[in-house]
Amino acid sequence: MFALTDLTDSIPIAAALAGISRSQLEDWFQHKHREDMAKMPSIGLFADILETRLKNPQEKWPTNDLIDVTYLGPASAYADVTVAERKATNYISKSWGERDGNAPVFKSIPEAMEEIRKKVQENTARKP
Numbered sequence: 001m002f003a004l005t006d007l008t009d010s011i012p013i014a015a016a017l018a019g020i021s022r023s024q025l026e027d028w029f030q031h032k033h034r035e036d037m038a039k040m041p042s043i044g045l046f047a048d049i050l051e052t053r054l055k056n057p058q059e060k061w062p063t064n065d066l067i068d069v070t071y072l073g074p075a076s077a078y079a080d081v082t083v084a085e086r087k088a089t090n091y092i093s094k095s096w097g098e099r100d101g102n103a104p105v106f107k108s109i110p111e112a113m114e115e116i117r118k119k120v121q122e123n124t125a126r127k128p
Contacts, residue, residue, distance in 0.1 A: 042074035048095035049073040076103040080119045083112050 015025045068088035076082040106112035
């Protein structure tokens with residue numbers, strides 16, 4: 001996962017603070033990191049969305065696109081409903097389409113209202 005490149009200084013420090021030896025960390029990177037990262041949907045979604053976005057060099061990056069990639073995609077891994085702009089919705093939906101689970105992603109609040117109502121009813125029914 002290329003997203004790990006930005007963390008090259010932080011990961012060894014965090015590992016040392018957690019009591020993980022250098023050889024354990026190297027073993028994890030060589031043999032297990034992809035499997036473990038796949039268990040963290042926010043990291044996988046972030047990497048997939050960023051990769052999809054970067055594959056199209058002709059497309060301009062408006063300022064808010066980086067915010068959408070950084071926060072909305074990973075948040076959708078844990079949200080009941082995600083509402084985003086059209087472009088971000090497409091990136092998030094495409095990334096979700098390639099993995100287990102699915103968070104509903106909508107292009108507008110009116111479009112999301114039926115799903116929101118459904119989630120509210122489900123949550124209300126669960127409370128004693």
